Amino acid sequence: MSQAKKKHRLVDAKEPNLVEDIFVHSLPPLIRFEGAVIENIDGQAVEFDFAGIKDRPIVITDTTFRDGQQARPPYTIDQMVHIYDLLSKLSGPNGVIRQTEFFLYTRNDRETLDRCRRLGHKYPECTGWIRAVKGDFRLVKEAGLAESGMLTSCSDYHIFQKLKFRTRKECMESYCEVVDAAFEAGVRPRCHLEDITRADIEGFVLPFVERLMEMSEQVPEERRAKIRLCDTMGFGISYPGAELPRSIPKLIYKLNREIGVPSSRLEWHGHNDFHKVHTNAGAAWLYGCDALNTTLFGFGERTGNPPLEGAVMEYIALKGDTCGMDTLVITELADYMRSIGLPIPDNYPFAGRAFNTTSAGIHAGGLRQDERIYNIFDTEKLLGKPARVAITDKSGADGVAHWVNEFFGLKGEDRINKIRVHKLARWVIDQYEVENRLTAISDQELEAKAKEFFPDHWEKCKAGK
Amino acid sequence: MATVEERVKAVTAQVLKLDAEKIKNEHSFTSDLGAESVQSIELVAMFEEEFGIEMDEDAALSVETVGAAVEFVANVCKEQGVEVQE
Numbered sequence: 217m218s219q220a221k222k223k224h225r226l227v228d229a230k231e232p233n234l235v236e237d238i239f240v241h242s243l244p245p246l247i248r249f250e251g252a253v254i255e256n257i258d259g260q261a262v263e264f265d266f267a268g269i270k271d272r273p274i275v276i277t278d279t280t281f282r283d284g285q286q287a288r289p290p291y292t293i294d295q296m297v298h299i300y301d302l303l304s305k306l307s308g309p310n311g312v313i314r315q316t317e318f319f320l321y322t323r324n325d326r327e328t329l330d331r332c333r334r335l336g337h338k339y340p341e342c343t344g345w346i347r348a349v350k351g352d353f354r355l356v357k358e359a360g361l362a363e364s365g366m367l368t369s370c371s372d373y374h375i376f377q378k379l380k381f382r383t384r385k386e387c388m389e390s391y392c393e394v395v396d397a398a399f400e401a402g403v404r405p406r407c408h409l410e411d412i413t414r415a416d417i418e419g420f421v422l423p424f425v426e427r428l429m430e431m432s433e434q435v436p437e438e439r440r441a442k443i444r445l446c447d448t449m450g451f452g453i454s455y456p457g458a459e460l461p462r463s464i465p466k467l468i469y470k471l472n473r474e475i476g477v478p479s480s481r482l483e484w485h486g487h488n489d490f491h492k493v494h495t496n497a498g499a500a501w502l503y504g505c506d507a508l509n510t511t512l513f514g515f516g517e518r519t520g521n522p523p524l525e526g527a528v529m530e531y532i533a534l535k536g537d538t539c540g541m542d543t544l545v546i547t548e549l550a551d552y553m554r555s556i557g558l559p560i561p562d563n564y565p566f567a568g569r570a571f572n573t574t575s576a577g578i579h580a581g582g583l584r585q586d587e588r589i590y591n592i593f594d595t596e597k598l599l600g601k602p603a604r605v606a607i608t609d610k611s612g613a614d615g616v617a618h619w620v621n622e623f624f625g626l627k628g629e630d631r632i633n634k635i636r637v638h639k640l641a642r643w644v645i646d647q648y649e650v651e652n653r654l655t656a657i658s659d660q661e662l663e664a665k666a667k668e669f670f671p672d673h674w675e676k677c678k679a680g681k
Numbered sequence: 682m683a684t685v686e687e688r689v690k691a692v693t694a695q696v697l698k699l700d701a702e703k704i705k706n707e708h709s710f711t712s713d714l715g716a717e718s719v720q721s722i723e724l725v726a727m728f729e730e731e732f733g734i735e736m737d738e739d740a741a742l743s744v745e746t747v748g749a750a751v752e753f754v755a756n757v758c759k760e761q762g763v764e765v766q767e
Contacts, residue, residue: 357718410693480685612718612719613718613722633721633738634738635721635726635729635736635738635741637722638719638722638723638726640724641719641722641723642719642723651694
Protein backbone atom coordinates (compact mmCIF):
# COMPACT_ATOMS: atom_id res chain seq x y z
CA MET A 217 0.00 0.00 0.00
CA SER A 218 2.99 2.33 0.46
CA GLN A 219 3.87 2.74 -3.22
CA ALA A 220 1.54 5.07 -5.07
CA LYS A 221 0.62 3.71 -8.52
CA LYS A 222 -1.07 6.78 -9.91
CA LYS A 223 -0.63 10.50 -9.41
CA HIS A 224 -3.72 12.56 -8.85
CA ARG A 225 -3.56 16.22 -9.80
CA LEU A 226 -5.68 18.78 -7.94
CA VAL A 227 -8.40 20.07 -10.22
CA ASP A 228 -8.67 23.61 -8.95
CA ALA A 229 -12.04 25.28 -9.29
CA LYS A 230 -13.71 28.58 -8.50
CA GLU A 231 -17.20 27.14 -8.86
CA PRO A 232 -18.30 24.16 -6.76
CA ASN A 233 -19.07 20.82 -8.37
CA LEU A 234 -22.14 19.71 -6.42
CA VAL A 235 -22.47 16.47 -8.40
CA GLU A 236 -26.07 17.40 -9.08
CA ASP A 237 -26.58 14.74 -11.72
CA ILE A 238 -26.57 12.25 -8.83
CA PHE A 239 -27.59 14.45 -5.90
CA VAL A 240 -30.59 15.99 -7.62
CA HIS A 241 -32.13 17.01 -4.26
CA SER A 242 -35.67 16.99 -5.65
CA LEU A 243 -35.38 13.17 -5.46
CA PRO A 244 -33.33 10.80 -3.31
CA PRO A 245 -29.74 10.58 -4.65
CA LEU A 246 -29.70 8.45 -7.77
CA ILE A 247 -27.98 5.07 -7.73
CA ARG A 248 -25.97 4.61 -10.89
CA PHE A 249 -23.75 1.77 -12.03
CA GLU A 250 -20.89 1.38 -14.43
CA GLY A 251 -19.97 -1.90 -16.06
CA ALA A 252 -21.05 -5.44 -15.34
CA VAL A 253 -20.85 -6.95 -11.87
CA ILE A 254 -19.04 -10.29 -11.69
CA GLU A 255 -19.84 -13.15 -9.33
CA ASN A 256 -17.91 -16.41 -9.39
CA ILE A 257 -20.39 -19.27 -9.36
CA ASP A 258 -19.35 -22.91 -9.65
CA GLY A 259 -15.97 -21.82 -11.02
CA GLN A 260 -17.48 -19.57 -13.70
CA ALA A 261 -17.39 -15.79 -13.82
CA VAL A 262 -21.03 -14.79 -14.15
CA GLU A 263 -22.03 -11.27 -15.19
CA PHE A 264 -24.92 -9.27 -13.75
CA ASP A 265 -26.17 -6.09 -15.39
CA PHE A 266 -27.22 -3.86 -12.52
CA ALA A 267 -27.71 -0.84 -14.77
CA GLY A 268 -30.48 -2.77 -16.53
CA ILE A 269 -32.71 -2.43 -13.47
CA LYS A 270 -33.83 0.96 -14.79
CA ASP A 271 -35.83 -0.88 -17.46
CA ARG A 272 -36.91 -3.91 -15.44
CA PRO A 273 -40.49 -4.06 -14.12
CA ILE A 274 -39.47 -4.24 -10.47
CA VAL A 275 -42.21 -3.85 -7.86
CA ILE A 276 -42.69 -3.63 -4.11
CA THR A 277 -45.01 -6.06 -2.36
CA ASP A 278 -46.32 -5.65 1.15
CA THR A 279 -46.86 -7.98 4.09
CA THR A 280 -47.79 -5.42 6.76
CA PHE A 281 -51.00 -7.31 7.53
CA ARG A 282 -49.34 -10.74 7.67
CA ASP A 283 -45.68 -10.74 8.80
CA GLY A 284 -46.17 -7.19 10.06
CA GLN A 285 -48.92 -8.32 12.38
CA GLN A 286 -46.90 -11.17 13.80
CA ALA A 287 -44.86 -8.61 15.71
CA ARG A 288 -47.65 -6.68 17.43
CA PRO A 289 -51.14 -6.93 18.80
CA PRO A 290 -53.66 -7.33 15.96
CA TYR A 291 -54.85 -4.29 14.07
CA THR A 292 -58.57 -3.59 14.13
CA ILE A 293 -60.47 -3.97 10.88
CA ASP A 294 -60.90 -0.21 10.56
CA GLN A 295 -57.19 0.33 11.06
CA MET A 296 -56.28 -2.19 8.36
CA VAL A 297 -58.74 -0.73 5.90
CA HIS A 298 -57.32 2.74 6.50
CA ILE A 299 -53.74 1.53 6.11
CA TYR A 300 -54.69 -0.29 2.90
CA ASP A 301 -56.29 2.88 1.59
CA LEU A 302 -53.11 4.86 2.31
CA LEU A 303 -50.93 2.14 0.76
CA SER A 304 -52.93 2.48 -2.42
CA LYS A 305 -52.49 6.25 -2.39
CA LEU A 306 -48.73 5.81 -1.89
CA SER A 307 -48.52 3.17 -4.62
CA GLY A 308 -49.98 5.45 -7.29
CA PRO A 309 -51.62 4.55 -10.60
CA ASN A 310 -48.71 2.41 -11.82
CA GLY A 311 -48.97 -0.01 -8.93
CA VAL A 312 -45.38 0.23 -7.73
CA ILE A 313 -46.68 -1.30 -4.50
CA ARG A 314 -48.17 -4.17 -6.40
CA GLN A 315 -49.61 -6.58 -3.83
CA THR A 316 -50.40 -7.00 -0.17
CA GLU A 317 -51.28 -10.25 1.58
CA PHE A 318 -53.98 -11.14 4.08
CA PHE A 319 -54.62 -13.93 6.53
CA LEU A 320 -57.84 -15.76 5.70
CA TYR A 321 -58.51 -17.83 8.80
CA THR A 322 -60.90 -15.83 10.94
CA ARG A 323 -64.14 -13.97 10.27
CA ASN A 324 -62.28 -10.72 10.96
CA ASP A 325 -59.58 -11.67 8.41
CA ARG A 326 -62.20 -12.19 5.74
CA GLU A 327 -64.17 -9.08 6.62
CA THR A 328 -60.99 -7.00 6.42
CA LEU A 329 -60.22 -8.37 2.99
CA ASP A 330 -63.77 -7.71 1.78
CA ARG A 331 -63.78 -4.14 3.05
CA CYS A 332 -60.37 -3.41 1.51
CA ARG A 333 -61.54 -4.73 -1.84
CA ARG A 334 -64.75 -2.74 -1.64
CA LEU A 335 -62.61 0.42 -1.72
CA GLY A 336 -62.15 -0.44 -5.38
CA HIS A 337 -58.42 0.22 -5.60
CA LYS A 338 -56.53 -1.53 -8.38
CA TYR A 339 -53.31 -1.58 -6.32
CA PRO A 340 -52.08 -3.11 -4.14
CA GLU A 341 -53.71 -6.31 -5.34
CA CYS A 342 -54.99 -8.45 -2.48
CA THR A 343 -53.48 -11.91 -2.09
CA GLY A 344 -53.82 -14.55 0.61
CA TRP A 345 -51.51 -16.44 2.91
CA ILE A 346 -52.16 -20.01 4.06
CA ARG A 347 -50.37 -22.99 5.51
CA ALA A 348 -49.27 -25.74 3.12
CA VAL A 349 -52.53 -27.56 3.67
CA LYS A 350 -54.65 -28.66 0.72
CA GLY A 351 -57.95 -27.80 2.36
CA ASP A 352 -56.84 -24.22 2.96
CA PHE A 353 -57.16 -23.45 -0.75
CA ARG A 354 -60.89 -23.62 -0.23
CA LEU A 355 -60.50 -20.43 1.82
CA VAL A 356 -58.56 -18.75 -0.96
CA LYS A 357 -61.12 -19.76 -3.56
CA GLU A 358 -64.05 -18.71 -1.40
CA ALA A 359 -62.42 -15.35 -0.90
CA GLY A 360 -62.15 -15.02 -4.66
CA LEU A 361 -58.41 -14.38 -4.59
CA ALA A 362 -56.27 -15.13 -7.63
CA GLU A 363 -53.07 -15.74 -5.68
CA SER A 364 -52.02 -17.01 -2.29
CA GLY A 365 -48.78 -17.53 -0.52
CA MET A 366 -48.24 -20.95 1.03
CA LEU A 367 -45.56 -22.19 3.38
CA THR A 368 -43.05 -24.47 1.70
CA SER A 369 -40.22 -24.39 4.21
CA CYS A 370 -37.04 -25.73 2.73
CA SER A 371 -34.24 -26.01 5.29
CA ASP A 372 -33.72 -29.25 7.14
CA TYR A 373 -34.27 -27.25 10.34
CA HIS A 374 -37.87 -26.93 9.21
CA ILE A 375 -38.32 -30.13 7.20
CA PHE A 376 -37.09 -32.46 9.92
CA GLN A 377 -36.94 -30.53 13.18
CA LYS A 378 -40.15 -28.55 12.89
CA LEU A 379 -42.45 -30.28 10.41
CA LYS A 380 -41.25 -33.79 11.35
CA PHE A 381 -41.14 -35.17 7.83
CA ARG A 382 -39.28 -38.47 7.72
CA THR A 383 -37.48 -37.68 4.46
CA ARG A 384 -37.02 -34.73 2.11
CA LYS A 385 -38.88 -36.69 -0.58
CA GLU A 386 -41.90 -37.04 1.65
CA CYS A 387 -41.77 -33.30 2.32
CA MET A 388 -41.49 -32.40 -1.37
CA GLU A 389 -44.38 -34.69 -2.31
CA SER A 390 -46.52 -33.13 0.37
CA TYR A 391 -45.76 -29.60 -0.86
CA CYS A 392 -46.41 -30.60 -4.49
CA GLU A 393 -49.81 -32.01 -3.55
CA VAL A 394 -50.75 -28.62 -2.13
CA VAL A 395 -49.48 -26.84 -5.24
CA ASP A 396 -51.62 -29.20 -7.32
CA ALA A 397 -54.60 -28.31 -5.12
CA ALA A 398 -53.92 -24.64 -5.85
CA PHE A 399 -53.87 -25.25 -9.59
CA GLU A 400 -57.11 -27.23 -9.31
CA ALA A 401 -58.70 -24.40 -7.38
CA GLY A 402 -57.62 -21.97 -10.09
CA VAL A 403 -55.37 -20.14 -7.69
CA ARG A 404 -51.79 -19.08 -8.36
CA PRO A 405 -49.55 -20.55 -5.64
CA ARG A 406 -46.76 -18.37 -4.31
CA CYS A 407 -44.39 -20.82 -2.68
CA HIS A 408 -42.68 -19.29 0.35
CA LEU A 409 -39.34 -21.06 0.55
CA GLU A 410 -38.91 -20.46 4.26
CA ASP A 411 -35.40 -20.53 5.70
CA ILE A 412 -33.80 -20.73 2.25
CA THR A 413 -30.56 -19.16 3.51
CA ARG A 414 -30.01 -22.25 5.73
CA ALA A 415 -31.23 -24.83 3.23
CA ASP A 416 -29.47 -27.46 1.14
CA ILE A 417 -29.72 -25.59 -2.15
CA GLU A 418 -28.47 -28.29 -4.52
CA GLY A 419 -30.01 -31.15 -2.56
CA PHE A 420 -33.51 -29.80 -1.94
CA VAL A 421 -34.27 -26.27 -3.10
CA LEU A 422 -33.29 -26.63 -6.75
CA PRO A 423 -34.94 -30.04 -7.31
CA PHE A 424 -38.11 -28.76 -5.61
CA VAL A 425 -38.27 -25.55 -7.63
CA GLU A 426 -37.48 -27.47 -10.81
CA ARG A 427 -40.50 -29.65 -10.05
CA LEU A 428 -42.64 -26.58 -9.45
CA MET A 429 -41.61 -25.21 -12.83
CA GLU A 430 -42.55 -28.47 -14.53
CA MET A 431 -45.89 -28.55 -12.74
CA SER A 432 -46.51 -24.93 -13.74
CA GLU A 433 -46.32 -25.81 -17.42
CA GLN A 434 -49.80 -27.33 -17.19
CA VAL A 435 -51.42 -23.99 -16.25
CA PRO A 436 -51.64 -20.63 -18.01
CA GLU A 437 -48.88 -18.09 -17.40
CA GLU A 438 -50.91 -16.04 -14.92
CA ARG A 439 -51.37 -19.06 -12.63
CA ARG A 440 -47.80 -20.41 -12.70
CA ALA A 441 -46.09 -20.79 -9.33
CA LYS A 442 -44.19 -17.83 -7.96
CA ILE A 443 -41.18 -18.35 -5.74
CA ARG A 444 -40.65 -16.25 -2.65
CA LEU A 445 -37.13 -16.54 -1.24
CA CYS A 446 -37.66 -16.21 2.50
CA ASP A 447 -34.56 -15.24 4.46
CA THR A 448 -36.42 -16.24 7.59
CA MET A 449 -33.62 -15.62 10.07
CA GLY A 450 -31.84 -12.79 8.25
CA PHE A 451 -28.84 -14.96 7.37
CA GLY A 452 -28.66 -13.76 3.74
CA ILE A 453 -25.50 -12.02 2.56
CA SER A 454 -25.21 -9.71 -0.41
CA TYR A 455 -21.40 -9.61 -0.61
CA PRO A 456 -19.86 -10.95 -3.82
CA GLY A 457 -18.02 -14.20 -3.17
CA ALA A 458 -20.13 -15.32 -0.22
CA GLU A 459 -20.96 -19.03 -0.22
CA LEU A 460 -24.31 -20.74 -0.55
CA PRO A 461 -26.72 -21.06 1.12
CA ARG A 462 -26.23 -17.51 2.46
CA SER A 463 -25.25 -15.86 -0.82
CA ILE A 464 -28.11 -13.82 -2.27
CA PRO A 465 -26.42 -13.45 -5.69
CA LYS A 466 -25.88 -17.20 -6.00
CA LEU A 467 -29.35 -18.13 -4.74
CA ILE A 468 -31.02 -15.88 -7.28
CA TYR A 469 -28.69 -16.95 -10.08
CA LYS A 470 -29.45 -20.62 -9.48
CA LEU A 471 -33.21 -20.11 -9.48
CA ASN A 472 -33.32 -17.51 -12.23
CA ARG A 473 -30.74 -18.74 -14.71
CA GLU A 474 -30.16 -22.40 -13.89
CA ILE A 475 -33.75 -23.43 -13.18
CA GLY A 476 -35.25 -20.71 -15.37
CA VAL A 477 -37.71 -19.11 -12.97
CA PRO A 478 -38.38 -15.74 -14.63
CA SER A 479 -37.58 -12.65 -12.58
CA SER A 480 -41.26 -11.72 -12.66
CA ARG A 481 -41.97 -14.81 -10.54
CA LEU A 482 -39.14 -14.31 -8.03
CA GLU A 483 -39.66 -12.36 -4.83
CA TRP A 484 -37.35 -11.60 -1.88
CA HIS A 485 -38.56 -11.59 1.71
CA GLY A 486 -35.94 -10.65 4.30
CA HIS A 487 -35.51 -10.22 8.03
CA ASN A 488 -33.35 -7.78 9.94
CA ASP A 489 -31.65 -10.00 12.51
CA PHE A 490 -28.18 -8.89 11.38
CA HIS A 491 -28.99 -5.31 10.33
CA LYS A 492 -28.76 -6.32 6.68
CA VAL A 493 -32.40 -6.22 5.76
CA HIS A 494 -32.59 -3.25 3.39
CA THR A 495 -29.25 -3.83 1.67
CA ASN A 496 -30.11 -7.48 1.15
CA ALA A 497 -33.46 -6.48 -0.29
CA GLY A 498 -31.84 -4.05 -2.70
CA ALA A 499 -29.34 -6.73 -3.71
CA ALA A 500 -32.17 -9.16 -4.41
CA TRP A 501 -33.71 -6.62 -6.80
CA LEU A 502 -30.39 -6.07 -8.53
CA TYR A 503 -29.51 -9.77 -8.88
CA GLY A 504 -32.84 -10.67 -10.43
CA CYS A 505 -35.91 -10.78 -8.18
CA ASP A 506 -38.52 -8.40 -9.57
CA ALA A 507 -40.57 -8.30 -6.39
CA LEU A 508 -39.38 -7.08 -3.02
CA ASN A 509 -41.57 -8.00 -0.06
CA THR A 510 -41.74 -5.36 2.68
CA THR A 511 -43.66 -4.07 5.67
CA LEU A 512 -44.48 -0.54 6.68
CA PHE A 513 -41.67 0.86 8.83
CA GLY A 514 -40.06 -2.59 8.81
CA PHE A 515 -42.41 -3.94 11.46
CA GLY A 516 -42.39 -7.72 11.34
CA GLU A 517 -41.46 -10.90 13.13
CA ARG A 518 -38.66 -10.29 15.66
CA THR A 519 -36.35 -7.68 14.12
CA GLY A 520 -38.66 -7.01 11.21
CA ASN A 521 -38.69 -7.01 7.43
CA PRO A 522 -37.41 -4.73 4.68
CA PRO A 523 -39.07 -1.38 5.36
CA LEU A 524 -41.56 -0.46 2.66
CA GLU A 525 -40.70 3.22 2.75
CA GLY A 526 -37.00 2.31 2.35
CA ALA A 527 -37.91 0.27 -0.72
CA VAL A 528 -39.87 3.24 -2.07
CA MET A 529 -36.81 5.49 -1.80
CA GLU A 530 -34.57 2.77 -3.25
CA TYR A 531 -36.98 2.34 -6.14
CA ILE A 532 -36.89 6.06 -6.93
CA ALA A 533 -33.09 6.14 -6.61
CA LEU A 534 -32.74 3.20 -9.02
CA LYS A 535 -35.36 4.40 -11.51
CA GLY A 536 -34.67 8.13 -11.27
CA ASP A 537 -38.38 8.81 -11.06
CA THR A 538 -41.21 8.48 -8.56
CA CYS A 539 -43.20 6.55 -11.19
CA GLY A 540 -46.45 7.98 -9.87
CA MET A 541 -45.92 7.24 -6.19
CA ASP A 542 -47.15 9.87 -3.72
CA THR A 543 -44.30 9.83 -1.22
CA LEU A 544 -45.99 12.40 1.04
CA VAL A 545 -48.21 9.51 2.14
CA ILE A 546 -45.23 8.00 3.99
CA THR A 547 -45.54 10.80 6.54
CA GLU A 548 -49.30 10.36 6.66
CA LEU A 549 -48.81 6.63 7.33
CA ALA A 550 -46.19 7.32 10.02
CA ASP A 551 -48.49 9.79 11.78
CA TYR A 552 -51.34 7.30 11.59
CA MET A 553 -49.23 4.41 12.87
CA ARG A 554 -48.05 6.52 15.81
CA SER A 555 -51.65 7.47 16.55
CA ILE A 556 -52.59 3.81 16.92
CA GLY A 557 -49.67 3.01 19.18
CA LEU A 558 -46.97 1.78 16.82
CA PRO A 559 -43.67 3.18 18.08
CA ILE A 560 -41.44 4.73 15.41
CA PRO A 561 -38.10 5.86 16.86
CA ASP A 562 -37.43 9.58 16.42
CA ASN A 563 -34.26 8.89 14.43
CA TYR A 564 -35.90 6.31 12.15
CA PRO A 565 -35.10 7.13 8.48
CA PHE A 566 -37.77 8.98 6.47
CA ALA A 567 -40.50 8.62 9.13
CA GLY A 568 -39.05 9.35 12.59
CA ARG A 569 -39.97 12.74 14.02
CA ALA A 570 -36.32 13.81 14.02
CA PHE A 571 -34.90 11.95 11.01
CA ASN A 572 -33.82 15.23 9.39
CA THR A 573 -33.30 17.22 12.57
CA THR A 574 -29.84 18.33 13.63
CA SER A 575 -28.93 19.57 17.08
CA ALA A 576 -25.32 20.42 16.24
CA GLY A 577 -24.82 24.16 15.87
CA ILE A 578 -22.23 23.68 13.16
CA HIS A 579 -24.70 21.62 11.10
CA ALA A 580 -27.40 24.18 11.71
CA GLY A 581 -25.00 26.79 10.34
CA GLY A 582 -24.66 24.66 7.21
CA LEU A 583 -28.41 24.29 6.90
CA ARG A 584 -28.82 28.03 7.19
CA GLN A 585 -26.47 28.63 4.27
CA ASP A 586 -27.68 25.88 1.93
CA GLU A 587 -30.17 23.23 2.98
CA ARG A 588 -28.49 20.67 0.72
CA ILE A 589 -25.40 20.59 2.93
CA TYR A 590 -27.19 18.72 5.70
CA ASN A 591 -30.50 17.49 4.28
CA ILE A 592 -30.45 14.20 2.36
CA PHE A 593 -32.93 15.45 -0.25
CA ASP A 594 -35.82 17.88 -0.44
CA THR A 595 -37.62 16.29 2.48
CA GLU A 596 -40.24 19.03 2.50
CA LYS A 597 -41.27 18.23 -1.07
CA LEU A 598 -41.12 14.43 -0.84
CA LEU A 599 -42.18 13.89 2.77
CA GLY A 600 -43.71 17.17 3.87
CA LYS A 601 -40.98 17.52 6.49
CA PRO A 602 -38.48 20.38 6.18
CA ALA A 603 -35.02 19.96 7.72
CA ARG A 604 -35.17 21.01 11.32
CA VAL A 605 -32.94 21.93 14.22
CA ALA A 606 -33.44 20.59 17.74
CA ILE A 607 -32.32 23.12 20.26
CA THR A 608 -29.81 22.12 22.91
CA ASP A 609 -26.65 23.71 24.32
CA LYS A 610 -24.87 22.49 21.16
CA SER A 611 -27.18 24.32 18.76
CA GLY A 612 -25.54 27.74 18.93
CA ALA A 613 -27.01 30.90 17.48
CA ASP A 614 -27.04 29.24 14.03
CA GLY A 615 -29.37 26.54 15.28
CA VAL A 616 -31.60 29.01 17.07
CA ALA A 617 -31.80 31.23 13.96
CA HIS A 618 -32.70 28.22 11.81
CA TRP A 619 -35.42 27.17 14.23
CA VAL A 620 -36.88 30.69 14.36
CA ASN A 621 -36.91 31.05 10.57
CA GLU A 622 -38.51 27.65 10.07
CA PHE A 623 -41.06 28.36 12.76
CA PHE A 624 -42.10 31.67 11.24
CA GLY A 625 -41.79 30.28 7.71
CA LEU A 626 -39.35 33.01 6.68
CA LYS A 627 -37.48 32.60 3.42
CA GLY A 628 -34.75 34.48 1.53
CA GLU A 629 -34.35 38.15 2.46
CA ASP A 630 -37.03 37.88 5.13
CA ARG A 631 -34.99 35.42 7.20
CA ILE A 632 -33.86 36.68 10.58
CA ASN A 633 -30.08 36.62 11.02
CA LYS A 634 -28.39 35.21 14.07
CA ILE A 635 -27.60 38.63 15.53
CA ARG A 636 -31.35 39.21 15.88
CA VAL A 637 -31.86 35.97 17.80
CA HIS A 638 -29.22 36.68 20.44
CA LYS A 639 -31.73 37.00 23.28
CA LEU A 640 -33.28 33.64 22.51
CA ALA A 641 -29.82 32.10 22.05
CA ARG A 642 -28.80 33.48 25.45
CA TRP A 643 -31.96 32.06 27.05
CA VAL A 644 -31.09 28.66 25.56
CA ILE A 645 -27.51 28.74 26.84
CA ASP A 646 -28.66 29.81 30.29
CA GLN A 647 -31.04 26.86 30.42
CA TYR A 648 -27.99 24.62 30.47
CA GLU A 649 -25.33 26.75 32.13
CA VAL A 650 -27.46 28.39 34.80
CA GLU A 651 -30.44 26.06 35.18
CA ASN A 652 -28.36 22.88 34.72
CA ARG A 653 -30.86 21.47 32.27
CA LEU A 654 -30.10 18.08 30.69
CA THR A 655 -32.89 17.69 28.11
CA ALA A 656 -33.53 19.20 24.68
CA ILE A 657 -35.77 22.25 24.62
CA SER A 658 -39.23 21.48 23.33
CA ASP A 659 -40.92 23.30 20.49
CA GLN A 660 -43.60 24.47 22.90
CA GLU A 661 -41.03 26.21 25.12
CA LEU A 662 -39.35 27.78 22.11
CA GLU A 663 -42.68 28.95 20.73
CA ALA A 664 -43.42 30.75 24.01
CA LYS A 665 -40.05 32.46 23.82
CA ALA A 666 -40.48 33.29 20.14
CA LYS A 667 -43.71 35.06 21.05
CA GLU A 668 -41.87 37.03 23.76
CA PHE A 669 -38.81 38.02 21.71
CA PHE A 670 -40.37 38.43 18.24
CA PRO A 671 -43.87 39.81 18.89
CA ASP A 672 -44.20 41.33 15.40
CA HIS A 673 -43.29 38.11 13.60
CA TRP A 674 -45.52 36.19 15.98
CA GLU A 675 -48.54 38.33 15.13
CA LYS A 676 -47.87 38.05 11.39
CA CYS A 677 -47.40 34.31 11.65
CA LYS A 678 -50.61 33.93 13.68
CA ALA A 679 -52.53 36.02 11.16
CA GLY A 680 -51.08 33.95 8.29
CA LYS A 681 -52.04 30.65 9.87
CA MET B 682 -19.27 62.21 25.15
CA ALA B 683 -17.24 59.01 25.40
CA THR B 684 -15.15 57.94 22.43
CA VAL B 685 -15.92 54.94 20.19
CA GLU B 686 -13.07 53.08 21.85
CA GLU B 687 -14.40 53.74 25.35
CA ARG B 688 -17.91 52.72 24.37
CA VAL B 689 -16.73 49.54 22.61
CA LYS B 690 -14.73 48.59 25.69
CA ALA B 691 -17.65 49.34 27.99
CA VAL B 692 -19.98 47.12 25.97
CA THR B 693 -17.35 44.39 25.82
CA ALA B 694 -16.88 44.57 29.58
CA GLN B 695 -20.61 44.39 30.17
CA VAL B 696 -21.22 41.40 27.86
CA LEU B 697 -18.15 39.43 28.88
CA LYS B 698 -18.40 40.49 32.53
CA LEU B 699 -14.91 42.01 32.66
CA ASP B 700 -13.28 45.14 34.02
CA ALA B 701 -13.27 47.73 31.17
CA GLU B 702 -10.01 49.20 32.45
CA LYS B 703 -8.20 45.95 31.73
CA ILE B 704 -9.38 45.57 28.13
CA LYS B 705 -6.73 46.49 25.57
CA ASN B 706 -7.04 47.19 21.86
CA GLU B 707 -4.83 44.26 20.93
CA HIS B 708 -6.95 41.79 22.92
CA SER B 709 -8.62 39.07 20.89
CA PHE B 710 -12.30 38.67 21.82
CA THR B 711 -12.05 34.88 21.86
CA SER B 712 -8.56 33.86 22.91
CA ASP B 713 -7.77 36.77 25.31
CA LEU B 714 -11.18 37.80 26.57
CA GLY B 715 -12.81 34.35 26.45
CA ALA B 716 -15.85 35.21 24.30
CA GLU B 717 -17.85 32.11 23.50
CA SER B 718 -19.91 31.66 20.36
CA VAL B 719 -23.14 33.16 21.69
CA GLN B 720 -21.25 35.98 23.40
CA SER B 721 -19.78 37.00 20.03
CA ILE B 722 -23.34 37.33 18.73
CA GLU B 723 -24.33 39.28 21.83
CA LEU B 724 -21.36 41.63 21.38
CA VAL B 725 -22.43 42.46 17.82
CA ALA B 726 -26.03 42.93 18.91
CA MET B 727 -25.01 45.20 21.79
CA PHE B 728 -22.69 47.29 19.58
CA GLU B 729 -25.63 47.81 17.22
CA GLU B 730 -27.81 48.89 20.12
CA GLU B 731 -25.18 51.12 21.68
CA PHE B 732 -24.40 52.99 18.45
CA GLY B 733 -27.80 52.74 16.75
CA ILE B 734 -26.35 51.06 13.68
CA GLU B 735 -26.87 47.87 11.67
CA MET B 736 -23.86 45.74 10.87
CA ASP B 737 -23.34 43.06 8.28
CA GLU B 738 -23.48 39.80 10.21
CA ASP B 739 -20.59 37.96 8.57
CA ALA B 740 -18.31 41.01 8.45
CA ALA B 741 -18.99 41.91 12.08
CA LEU B 742 -18.42 38.37 13.30
CA SER B 743 -15.10 38.14 11.48
CA VAL B 744 -13.62 41.01 13.54
CA GLU B 745 -11.09 39.48 15.91
CA THR B 746 -9.66 42.17 18.20
CA VAL B 747 -11.00 45.05 20.26
CA GLY B 748 -9.00 47.57 18.23
CA ALA B 749 -10.38 46.16 14.97
CA ALA B 750 -13.89 46.40 16.43
CA VAL B 751 -13.34 50.09 17.28
CA GLU B 752 -12.28 50.73 13.70
CA PHE B 753 -15.11 48.63 12.26
CA VAL B 754 -17.79 50.33 14.36
CA ALA B 755 -16.42 53.81 13.57
CA ASN B 756 -16.55 53.04 9.83
CA VAL B 757 -20.11 51.71 10.01
CA CYS B 758 -21.17 54.81 11.99
CA LYS B 759 -19.64 57.01 9.31
CA GLU B 760 -21.36 55.04 6.52
CA GLN B 761 -24.71 55.22 8.25
CA GLY B 762 -24.42 58.90 9.24
CA VAL B 763 -24.22 58.31 12.97
CA GLU B 764 -22.18 60.94 14.79
CA VAL B 765 -19.58 59.64 17.19
CA GLN B 766 -16.57 60.89 19.09
CA GLU B 767 -13.48 59.28 17.60
